[in-house]
Amino acid sequence: MFVFCVLNLLKLKNMIIKQLSVFLENKSGRLHEVFEIFGENNINVSACSVADTSEFGILRMIVSEPEKARDVLKEKLFSVNISEVISFATPNTPGALAKALQILSKANISIEYLYGFSVGEKSFIALRSDNVEQAIMELQRNQMELISASDLYKF
Amino acid sequence: MFVFCVLNLLKLKNMIIKQLSVFLENKSGRLHEVFEIFGENNINVSACSVADTSEFGILRMIVSEPEKARDVLKEKLFSVNISEVISFATPNTPGALAKALQILSKANISIEYLYGFSVGEKSFIALRSDNVEQAIMELQRNQMELISASDLYKF
Amino acid sequence: MFVFCVLNLLKLKNMIIKQLSVFLENKSGRLHEVFEIFGENNINVSACSVADTSEFGILRMIVSEPEKARDVLKEKLFSVNISEVISFATPNTPGALAKALQILSKANISIEYLYGFSVGEKSFIALRSDNVEQAIMELQRNQMELISASDLYKF
Amino acid sequence: MFVFCVLNLLKLKNMIIKQLSVFLENKSGRLHEVFEIFGENNINVSACSVADTSEFGILRMIVSEPEKARDVLKEKLFSVNISEVISFATPNTPGALAKALQILSKANISIEYLYGFSVGEKSFIALRSDNVEQAIMELQRNQMELISASDLYKF
Incomplete structure (x- = not known):
């Protein structure tokens, strides 16, 4: 444990x-x-x-x-x-990013800014919130695809 | 002609x-x-x-x-x-983006802002300059990989 | 009472x-x-x-x-x-504004932005903080000259 | 001459x-x-x-x-x-600032930002434009009250 x-x-x-x-x-x-x-x-x-x-x-x-x-x-x-920011990927389809933002919104996590790009079948987002750790936990709990520092740095 | x-x-x-x-x-x-x-x-x-x-x-x-x-x-x-902005791709290697910015800088094209993401072997950039048309011509003349509206919108 | x-x-x-x-x-x-x-x-x-x-x-x-x-x-x-913002006046002398900001800083009130002008013997400041009410109380407690809405609007 | x-x-x-x-x-x-x-x-x-x-x-x-x-x-x-910026004063009355901005607008001088405060009978403005010298000449030609560096610094 x-x-x-x-x-x-x-x-x-x-x-x-x-x-x-x-x-x-x-x-x-x-x-x-x-x-x-x-x-x-x-x-x-x-x-x-x-x-x-x-x-x-x-x-x-x-x-x-x-x-x-x-x-x-x-x-x-x-x-x-x-x-500190977080990064995650969503499918590159209309509404997929809205779903991720809704998860954060429902958990009362506010977003200061974000930036991202869609390539092929995925959208990649970097996001700054007032509570980075809670944002990570909420996105994980909802099966969103978080991108780790080690993965992002070597992209 | x-x-x-x-x-x-x-x-x-x-x-x-x-x-x-x-x-x-x-x-x-x-x-x-x-x-x-x-x-x-x-x-x-x-x-x-x-x-x-x-x-x-x-x-x-x-x-x-x-x-x-x-x-x-x-x-x-x-x-x-x-x-209006322009978009282009560079290899996702150290210094590749600097080379693109140097082309614009040498042509005295000033950059207001940019945003971009690197995925796999490429970096994708959206860039706003004071002279969008000249920026396109300079990047083309230097064999940079511009991304067209029709390609970007369907990404 | x-x-x-x-x-x-x-x-x-x-x-x-x-x-x-x-x-x-x-x-x-x-x-x-x-x-x-x-x-x-x-x-x-x-x-x-x-x-x-x-x-x-x-x-x-x-x-x-x-x-x-x-x-x-x-x-x-x-x-x-x-x-909501607050407004106050300080003497138009070097260091007077620093004193007001120090009062807020000591009370852990953070400042988002401010703007102001000095005219004659006074400097007039408008200030946005994360806690407007506490900012007012701290400045009052320290004998700073707050400017009320009714005074400011008719200036 | x-x-x-x-x-x-x-x-x-x-x-x-x-x-x-x-x-x-x-x-x-x-x-x-x-x-x-x-x-x-x-x-x-x-x-x-x-x-x-x-x-x-x-x-x-x-x-x-x-x-x-x-x-x-x-x-x-x-x-x-x-x-470099310019500074000027207008009467502290509704519409007085609009008049100053109209002079610049008619001369095709664009404004990047401004800030100002009204005290007593006057409004004091600091303004950044893309052409500081032309802005000064247009405001002078229209009898606006420019504030010189030497006057402003000692305010």
Whole structure:
């Protein structure tokens, strides 16, 4: 029983994805620079999204080695933060994503933002909520296909 | 020659992707509602990203039938707009995205925002620039793999 | 004693400022339109601030008649919401605003955003926190100069 | 004639306001820190506004000594930028601000964002446009009351 709990806890931990947030003072130039630094350091980008103002941007990314990525960006004087998100896949059919969001909504888990892409038969979503652990448990309990950190980083 | 130009123009037009932007007064509840309306109307979401403030969100999406999607959302009193973006694929390897951004940067095309996901051997990107047509031409001239509207909508 | 409590409660309520948030699909044109509608309807703007993305804006405002303002904008098909903020004045001297923010910080009240202007000997601030009522009580307890709704609307 | 032009040019330059933009990784804590650093360094804040996402904020400010302010914040490892805005005053009456925005709109000058406060008989506005110099000339030509950098910094 104890082993079972520890295993579940480990599984939960592995479902928490570390997302990088990078402040871009100048959207075009700095955006390019971030991806160039990643290229030189062999860091792969699994997902990305820019939240923008007229002048600036905040680049959110899921990358292959989050801590290393943060360190190489900080060396180049970028403002970088790590926050926790979850990732899951749904069938790439109308209404499938609504079903996942309804599960979270019914459990009173609020969503701060999400980003995703549909490829072939699946849609892949990264999602930030106010309660990452509860979101994972609700989605698991409802047989949604969560994507673990180790799976996402190597995509 | 004339036929060639018209064909090229048609190809260019087909590379311009119509993106929906929907204002979410209440991030969690309204987000769920949008995807539910799409499910009921058989509209598929190819890509999505939320630009957020503390209280509100702007949901950007590439969907299977942009005009129909806009109309069904407007009927439900959402604020909806259509703007133009481009989409392309790069190999899912470190530095591949940097190369695409460098092409745009060298041509002085500025990027307002982007969002994307890597799946299997490819990364799929949606990108908004101040000059969508020139961005398409530069990426094509450099043998980047652009994704057409018709391909993206049916993904 | 009972009367005293009711009076305090009334005072507290009067310190809660109703802020309008209006979605601007097109920053320049719609911004102008909002203020024109207010001019025609004799609604005065006490404070305003735009939170912007590359393409859109969210115009936050404190106005003389919030409910009427919301209704006239909704008639013109704007997306409008009312949320609660507080407003206070500090001396227009270096460090005075820091003192007010420290009071909130010490009480673990988090700030979502603020906007303000210094004129003559005073700085006027509108502030949105996760706990408006506690913010009011903490600022009052520390002899900060809160501005009531009735005072602000007629400014 | 030459002297006249130089004087006009000097006047134009003095109407361009230097605005600081500071990235806040953590809205509450860092906000307080910025104003505390300004207090210690005797820097006064004439106007401020936060453009926010769920997690981060961008604090825009007009301060008494912009270059010094940037330097003391950079020493504390804040990401800081300086951009140009204009500031003007209108009568604090319904419709007065609409008139100023109409002047810019008619001259096809687009507005990225603005923030302002009404105090007593006047409304004070800070405004960012895509063409700061033309905005100044249009407002001057229409007898609007521009506020110079030297006046604003000492407010």
